Amino acid sequence: MKGRNGKLPRRGVYLLPAAFTVANVFCGFYSIISSIRGELALAGILIGLGILLDTLDGRVARFANASSDFGKEFDSLADQTSFGIAPMVLAHEWGMNLWPRMGWLIGFLFVICGAMRLARFNIQQSSTDKRFFIGLPIPAAAAVVASIVYRFPEPMTSRSQALPLLVLVLVLSLLMVSKLRYYSFKDFDIRRRQPHLTVLFLALLIVTVFTLPQAMLLILASTYLVSGLLLKLSSLFRVPKVPAAEQADPKET
Numbered sequence: 001m002k003g004r005n006g007k008l009p010r011r012g013v014y015l016l017p018a019a020f021t022v023a024n025v026f027c028g029f030y031s032i033i034s035s036i037r038g039e040l041a042l043a044g045i046l047i048g049l050g051i052l053l054d055t056l057d058g059r060v061a062r063f064a065n066a067s068s069d070f071g072k073e074f075d076s077l078a079d080q081t082s083f084g085i086a087p088m089v090l091a092h093e094w095g096m097n098l099w100p101r102m103g104w105l106i107g108f109l110f111v112i113c114g115a116m117r118l119a120r121f122n123i124q125q126s127s128t129d130k131r132f133f134i135g136l137p138i139p140a141a142a143a144v145v146a147s148i149v150y151r152f153p154e155p156m157t158s159r160s161q162a163l164p165l166l167v168l169v170l171v172l173s174l175l176m177v178s179k180l181r182y183y184s185f186k187d188f189d190i191r192r193r194q195p196h197l198t199v200l201f202l203a204l205l206i207v208t209v210f211t212l213p214q215a216m217l218l219i220l221a222s223t224y225l226v227s228g229l230l231l232k233l234s235s236l237f238r239v240p241k242v243p244a245a246e247q248a249d250p251k252e253t
Helices: 015-037 040-063 069-094 100-124 138-151 159-176 196-211 213-237
Strands: 132-134 181-183
Touching (some): 015 040, 015 069, 040 138, 069 100, 100 132, 100 138, 159 213, 196 213
Antiparallel strands (some): 132 181
16 A cells, blocks of 8 residues: 555554544544533543644654555544534533524534535645645634633533634634635644744743643634634735736836
């Protein structure tokens, strides 16, 4: 079985990225169980751990030349469990259950939009700019829900409290199937030399996340959420460049 670039990797190397994907599914399943048990903060942490594993399995597959069509489909199914179903079970137990009918309908919309987002990603990988995702990635949408619950783990007690959560989940659903562009970080190669300031920034970021995990994870998830909107606004106000051939000759004026 060959990788996507046609090269034959060492025998058994496919087990490594598959192990990360299996661990991702485990985190998603355990998050669902934790949400049902009322351990909401733990459920949020497990979704975040699943996001980390999902990021690593793709990079490990590329580094080991172990990418395959099977791995792509397996990863998508894992993402639907960990970042589609698990965050909605968490949101339901946190406060959406206070709106019995509207709550599960909007939660179901999130799951469906997440599945559509994953399907669109799979068929557009070869035809889009690798630097950007089209639509909010489903792990990022799950990160917003998980980070909010992790920061404020106490379940809601009134329908008025839960109403903003319904609106947020609805917005996340629509952003996943939107045409907004989100930076993918795929052109960031850790094997290349990086400026000293980049290394320093990453070190400070890691220290801050470990020092203030609840606040920083929420800030990071929220920042990425609005980045697509800001990128769209910047493109609307950007002045298009006029080709040199179309510019007027000063001698003619």
